[in-house]
Every structure is written in C-alpha cells, then in structure tokens.
Amino acid sequence: xxxxxxxxxxxxxxxxxxxxxxxxxxxxxxxxxxxxxxxxxxxxxxxxxxxxxxxxxxxxxxxxxxxxxxxxxxxxxxxxxxxxxxxxxxxxxxxxxxxxxxxxxxxxxxxxxxxxxxxxxxxxxxxxxxxxxxxxxxxxxxxxxxxxxxx
Amino acid sequence: xxxxxxxxxxxxxxxxxxxxxxxxxxxxxxxxxxxxxxxxxxxxxxxxxxxxxxxxxxxxxxxxxxxxxx
Numbered sequence: 001x002x003x004x005x006x007x008x009x010x011x012x013x014x015x016x017x018x019x020x021x022x023x024x025x026x027x028x029x030x031x032x033x034x035x036x037x038x039x040x041x042x043x044x045x046x047x048x049x050x051x052x053x054x055x056x057x058x059x060x061x062x063x064x065x066x067x068x069x070x071x072x073x074x075x076x077x078x079x080x081x082x083x084x085x086x087x088x089x090x091x092x093x094x095x096x097x098x099x100x101x102x103x104x105x106x107x108x109x110x111x112x113x114x115x116x117x118x119x120x121x122x123x124x125x126x127x128x129x130x131x132x133x134x135x136x137x138x139x140x141x142x143x144x145x146x147x148x149x150x151x
Numbered sequence: 152x153x154x155x156x157x158x159x160x161x162x163x164x165x166x167x168x169x170x171x172x173x174x175x176x177x178x179x180x181x182x183x184x185x186x187x188x189x190x191x192x193x194x195x196x197x198x199x200x201x202x203x204x205x206x207x208x209x210x211x212x213x214x215x216x217x218x219x220x221x
Contacts, residue, residue: 002183075182076198077189142185144194 007063008138018052032121092133
C-alpha cells in the first residue's frame with residue numbers, strides 16, 4: 001500500500017468515526033434544535049469534529065513524501081486519484097450546503113426564521129462532509145472501484 | 152467521440168525480460184509498485200511520459216507495449 005493510499009484509508013476510518021460521533025451527539029437528546037441550550041452535547045459534537053480535523057492534519061503530515069525515504073514515493077497515479085477525489089469532495093460539500101439550506105428554508109419558511117442551532121450544526125457538519133468526500137472516493141479508486149484513473 | 156479502449160502487454164514484457172519484478176520495473180520508471188499492478192490489471196491509464204519510460208525499459212516502442220482501440 002502506497003503512502004497516499006494509507007492516508008486515504010486512515011482518513012476514511014477517522015472520518016467515519018468522527019461523523020458517527022457527531023451525528024449521535026447532534027441527534028440524540030432533542031436533536032440539533034436544542035444544541036445552543038445543551039452545552040455538553042454541543043461540546044461533544046464539536047469535539048468529534050475537532051478530532052476529525054486535527055487527525056486529518058496529523059495524518060497528512062505523517063504521510064508526506066520524504067525524498068530520503070523511497071517508501072514515501074508519490075507518483076502520477078497517486079496525484080491523479082488525489083485530484084479526482086478533491087474534485088468530488090468539493091462538489092459533495094457544495095451539494096451538502098445547498099441541500100441543507102434548501103431543507104432548512106422549506107421547513108422554516110412559514111415561521112420566517114431559522115434556529116441558530118441548525119446553522120451551528122451545518123457549519124460543523126460541512127467539515128465532515130468535505131473530509132469524507134475526499135477520503136472515501138480515494139479509497140474506492142485505489143481499490144479499482146468505479147472505473148480507472150488516468151495519468 | 153467513440154469510447155477508447157486502452158490495453159497493455161506490460162506483464163508479458165516483464166516476464167520476457169528475465170521475469171522482471173513489478174518492484175524492479177517500478178524503480179526503473181520512477182513510479183510505485185501499486186501503479187504497475189494497476190496498469191497490468193487495466194485499472195490505470197498511464198501518462199505519455201510513464202508509457203514512454205516503460206517502453207524504453209523494455210527496449211521497444213510505446214505501441215508495442217500499449218494498445219489503443221476505438
């Protein structure tokens with residue numbers, strides 16, 4: 001397994017853990033609607049996102065290419081997969097924000113306002129969508145699923 | 152534009168050259184062994200530069216190793 005494939009696998013595992021933890025914290029005990037009042041639940045949800053972000057940074061640093069270590073060689077196929085998965089992540093993040101805003105609008109249009117809790121929830125959630133949106137396609141492409149990359 | 156089908160004979164040429172290993176070919180071409188594996192399984196289409204590298208390692212032309220069918 002190449003160094004960037006390891007990065008994708010580790011980030012996918014961390015991303016799934018962080019996402020599950022964030023969703024459980026967000027949707028239990030009253031759902032995202034009560035996050036402003038429930039400080040403990042909000043802090044737990046934020047902690048899962050912070051875990052995901054900082055783990056991602058650490059893994060990226062640990063899996064960087066080092067010219068003195070041949071085992072960390074990154075070649076054109078790695079860059080091609082990275083390029084495609086970055087594009088997928090961007091599109092998924094845009095889609096998630098769009099759908100989130102639209103759903104919030106449709107469900108709150110009559111009320112004329114949106115709870116700040118949902119804005120907080122969406123803001124933090126976007127990081128997880130972005131991370132998983134990169135890692136999962138990369139893992140799949142390294143496994144040869146969904147066609148082939150081109151250099 | 153009709154769909155193109157890329158195939159290659161990398162594995163065959165590798166065996167014909169003293170049963171060269173995938174790692175050995177990867178080292179000579181400056182890529183990872185995983186890329187050679189993906190190439191041989193037709194899971195990856197190499198860039199022109201890599202295709203030329205591979206052909207030169209085998210001492211043949213690019214079109215002897217890689218085939219492009221429409």
